[in-house]
Amino acid sequence: MKLYRTSTVLVGVLFVLLGGLTRLATPERVYDSENREIVHGTIGEPLKYRDSTITVHRVKFAKAYVDDDDKPVETNGVFVAVEYETVRGTEDVGSNDASLSTDEGTEYRPVAATIIDGADFVEPGFARSGSLVFEVNSADLAGLTLNFVSLQFWTVLTQDVSVDLGVPDDKIAQQLLDTASPEYVIPKTVTRVA
Amino acid sequence: MESLDDVIDAMIADRVIHRHRRKWLIAIALVVVLAVVIFFTGGWREKKGRTVDTVDAPTTFEAGRFEFGVTSAQIIRTPKTTYDPAKARVELSYDVKNIDDEERKSTTLQGKLVLLVVGGGEDPIESNGATCRGAINWVFVYGLPAESCTTKFDVPADFTGDKLEFGFLAESHDSDIGLLGASEDPYWQNEKAAMVVRVPTTTTTETK
Numbered sequence: 360m361k362l363y364r365t366s367t368v369l370v371g372v373l374f375v376l377l378g379g380l381t382r383l384a385t386p387e388r389v390y391d392s393e394n395r396e397i398v399h400g401t402i403g404e405p406l407k408y409r410d411s412t413i414t415v416h417r418v419k420f421a422k423a424y425v426d427d428d429d430k431p432v433e434t435n436g437v438f439v440a441v442e443y444e445t446v447r448g449t450e451d452v453g454s455n456d457a458s459l460s461t462d463e464g465t466e467y468r469p470v471a472a473t474i475i476d477g478a479d480f481v482e483p484g485f486a487r488s489g490s491l492v493f494e495v496n497s498a499d500l501a502g503l504t505l506n507f508v509s510l511q512f513w514t515v516l517t518q519d520v521s522v523d524l525g526v527p528d529d530k531i532a533q534q535l536l537d538t539a540s541p542e543y544v545i546p547k548t549v550t551r552v553a
Numbered sequence: 554m555e556s557l558d559d560v561i562d563a564m565i566a567d568r569v570i571h572r573h574r575r576k577w578l579i580a581i582a583l584v585v586v587l588a589v590v591i592f593f594t595g596g597w598r599e600k601k602g603r604t605v606d607t608v609d610a611p612t613t614f615e616a617g618r619f620e621f622g623v624t625s626a627q628i629i630r631t632p633k634t635t636y637d638p639a640k641a642r643v644e645l646s647y648d649v650k651n652i653d654d655e656e657r658k659s660t661t662l663q664g665k666l667v668l669l670v671v672g673g674g675e676d677p678i679e680s681n682g683a684t685c686r687g688a689i690n691w692v693f694v695y696g697l698p699a700e701s702c703t704t705k706f707d708v709p710a711d712f713t714g715d716k717l718e719f720g721f722l723a724e725s726h727d728s729d730i731g732l733l734g735a736s737e738d739p740y741w742q743n744e745k746a747a748m749v750v751r752v753p754t755t756t757t758t759e760t761k
Contacts, residue, residue: 432686436697458659468659471690494659496696 395509397519406520408507410448413478415505415522416488417442420535421543424492426472431542437497438470440543441505441524444488446553447480455507459493459524462502467493472545478507478520479548486553490546500532607718607749615652616747617723619662622648622699626717626752630710631759643669643706645719645752649683649691650699655726656741657695668720669706670749677720680704717754723747 400406405414419440423431439459455477459467469476469491481487495503503526509517526532591597608614613622626645633639649662661682668677685691685702693700723746728739 430687432688434697435700436694463657465657465695466659467694468692470688470692471661472688494692494694494697496694499696 394514394516395519396516397521399521399523401523402525404522405446406522408445408478408520409452409518410450411452411480412446412448413443413507413520413522414445415441415443415524418524419543420539422539422541424470424472424543424545426545432470432472434494436495437536437539438543439467439493439495439503439524440545441491441493442488442546443478443491444486445478445480446486447483449483452480453509453511455509455519457491458506458508459495460502460504460506461499463499465496465499467495470494477510481550484553485550487548487550488546489548492543492545497532497536500526500535501528502526503532603749605720605746605748607751610750610752612750613648614721614748615723616721617666617725617744618651618653618655618660618741619666619693620648620650620652620699621721621748622650623719623750623752624648626719626754628708628712628714628717628754628756629759630756639710641708641710641712643708643712643717643754644703645669645680645706646701646703648699649685649693649702651693651695651697653695653741655739659692659694660741661690661692664704666722666724666744667704668722669708670718670720672718678706678708680706713756715754715756716751719750719752720746721748721750 398406398408402415402418405412419442421438421440423433424438424440425431441457457469457477470493473490473492475489476491479487479489503524505522505524507520509519511517526535610623610625613620615621624646626643629642629644631637631640631642645667651660653660664680664682667680669680670677681704682689683691683693683700683702683704685700691700691702722744724741724744726739726741727743728737729735731737
């Protein structure tokens with residue numbers, strides 16, 4: 360019984376070398392990550408998310424939000440509410456995280472009250488409209504972009520959605536802040552046949 | 554084809570295994586028994602005692618990606634009613650600010666980062682995160698000023714004290730070791746004790 364035959368050792372060495380080769384073959388960090396294809400779009404544009412779609416209908420700025428008859432919750436910054444609609448295709452959509460990012464590299468996450476903190480999908484063939492509320496720093500708004508990032512356990516090829524919310528610079532951000540409504544009532548989610 | 558050498562090798566191996574089988578079984582049984590004993594006697598933990606500074610409230614300090622400003626604490630008793638037993642909770646009032654320069658990311662404060670230090674060798678009690686502006690589990694935004702918040706600790710109904718001690722843990726922005734395939738991007742993890750704050754505490758009784 361010979362444990363280490365020459366061929367066994369050779370195959371082992373070969374695997375180690377192959378591992379090194381794949382390391383060399385990895386492209387330089389051209390993209391943020393190599394396994395994520397990002398679909399870019401703007402407000403009102405139906406964006407493909409696998410075989411489903413996500414459409415951001417409108418964005419509202421508010422000084423406070425109201426959830427379910429509770430007292431209004433205020434902020435030292437401003438609340439950005441994003442109203443969206445999803446239409447579910449037949450493919451599995453998994454779950455995703457929503458976040459807002461700015462040119463400064465800041466990342467905002469939805470407030471705790473909304474509970475679902477990503478785009479919400481229902482059964483295939485149905486559409487769902489929902490709303491996400493983010494508390495943001497009113498001095499850091501330029502380049503506001505909404506990102507839906509797919510959650511995954513294994514690193515495989517996946518797809519994210521990125522929506523430009525139309526705040527190219529501080530001047531437009533200021534206009535939006537000036538016209539911010541005093542209160543935003545979080546609407547109830549609606550499901551309908553697509 | 555198997556050679557005679559191979560056959561003899563196999564026979565010898567067989568004998569050796571059989572001759573020492575009882576010893577091996579005893580050794581494995583000993584390991585199992587040891588593990589069970591350690592498990593039931595409270596685990597393999599070293600009690601180190603306090604390794605960080607203790608300061609008096611009010612105080613402001615930084616711990617990981619948060620800045621805490623500790624102000625006051627309260628023991629709130631709920632008397633026994635027809636259907637509920639007597640209860641008590643500790644509420645700590647503090648200011649929390651997100652100072653995450655590394656990721657500039659909104660985040661909630663995990664309950665396990667703020668602890669009520671009971672003392673006497675007992676485990677500290679975890680909080681329930683931060684409740685701010687009446688909303689539980691507040692999401693702290695990088696770049697905004699500190700929020701005044703409270704956090705709750707469930708304590709036994711007969712809990713007393715006029716100067717309670719609260720422990721604050723700090724996370725560090727570290728990366729995992731990539732040798733075994735983990736991503737080497739750093740993230741907030743590895744929380745360690747950062748500060749113990751001694752807070753004057755009042756006791757009130759809540760009536761319905």
